[in-house]
Amino acid sequence: MTSETPVLREMRWWDIEPVLELEKELFPDDAWSRGMFWSELAHARGPGASRRYVAAVDGERIVGYAGLAAVGGLGDIQTIAVAREQWGTGLGSALLTDLLRHATAFECTEVLLEVRVDNERAQKLYERFGFEPIGFRRGYYQPGNVDALVMRLTDPASAPATPSASASVEETPVQGTETHG
Ligand SMILES: CC(C)(COP(=O)(O)OP(=O)(O)OC[C@H]1O[C@@H](n2cnc3c(N)ncnc32)[C@H](O)[C@@H]1OP(=O)(O)O)[C@@H](O)C(=O)NCCC(=O)NCCS
Numbered sequence: 656m657t658s659e660t661p662v663l664r665e666m667r668w669w670d671i672e673p674v675l676e677l678e679k680e681l682f683p684d685d686a687w688s689r690g691m692f693w694s695e696l697a698h699a700r701g702p703g704a705s706r707r708y709v710a711a712v713d714g715e716r717i718v719g720y721a722g723l724a725a726v727g728g729l730g731d732i733q734t735i736a737v738a739r740e741q742w743g744t745g746l747g748s749a750l751l752t753d754l755l756r757h758a759t760a761f762e763c764t765e766v767l768l769e770v771r772v773d774n775e776r777a778q779k780l781y782e783r784f785g786f787e788p789i790g791f792r793r794g795y796y797q798p799g800n801v802d803a804l805v806m807r808l809t810d811p812a813s814a815p816a817t818p819s820a821s822a823s824v825e826e827t828p829v830q831g832t833e834t835h836g
Contacts, residue, residue, distance in 0.1 A: 661718050661746060663753055664825040666708035668696055673717040674710070681736045682835060684799050695722055695733065707757035711737070711746055711822055721750040721836070725761035730754075730811065732768035732836025735777070747780050749822035755784065758811040766811050768836045769803035771796055781806050784814050795833070 666674070671692045678686045699706040705726055711719035721735040732754060737746045758766050769792060770777050786806040795803035808814060 661711040661713045661741070661749075661822045662825055663709050663711050663749060663822050665699070666696065666710040666720055666722075668693065670710050670717055670720070671696070674720050677717065677720070677736060677738055680739070684801075685796055685833070685835075687734070687835070695724075698724075705761075706733075707754060707761075709750060709753045711750060713741075719746050719750055721754055723754040723757055723761075723766075723836075725758060725763050728762060728764050730758035730761065730763035730766035731834065732766060734835035736835065742776075746822055747777075748783070749824075751780065751784055752814075753824060755808070755811045755814045763811055764809070766808045768806050769795060769834055770806060770836070772802045772804050778804065778806070781808075784808065 671689060674692060675686075675689060695706055696708055698704060699708050706722060706724055708722040709720065710717050717738075718741050719735075719737040722733040724731045724733050732751075735747060735750055735754070737750070755766065766786075768781065768786065770781065772791070786808045788804055789807045790805045792803040792805060794800045
């Protein structure tokens, strides 16, 4: 069953298998392993939590996910992904908005990310939120030896909200690698 508007909620360990399916489709060259997701989610709950992982759910299907790490006032977008048939509906923006809201709650003063130099779609998304290019990491994506563009957003609290919200958010309290974000 599908609903018109995906719902955003905290990603939990039982989401890892469907997320892995999407991960392999969307990042065929450098998909994260099951262990990487387990390790990230292990830091997403409890005292000292330093991660926010969010899933977008359409009916019972996971159609997107994203993750943020926050350490010492610095946020890092770890990954962001949307099922191909949902591209261009604003879901990527909704996921990024969620991560930036949590970056603010984690008291991050800046947020960094790496993005493949050939991923123009993702770069445009980040630019719309105020991220600016600050450098390159040569050969960051292996295999393939593709460079990463490093982008930075200062003051995530003042980033624009979702331009056109395409997902509703289940309110959850903030509890606070090679990356895809
Ligand atoms: C990058 C990615 C997450 C973007 O997700 P998305 O859901 O397509 O993002 P959005 O819909 O919010 O924005 C994409 C475009 O749709 C447009 N859009 C936003 N809301 C819209 C709406 N309601 N109706 C129509 N178009 C809309 C946006 O203007 C944007 O266009 P622009 O970039 O030309 O300005 C997605 O393409 C993806 O998963 N790619 C593969 C994985 C990946 O590369 N991840 C990033 C790693 S760094």
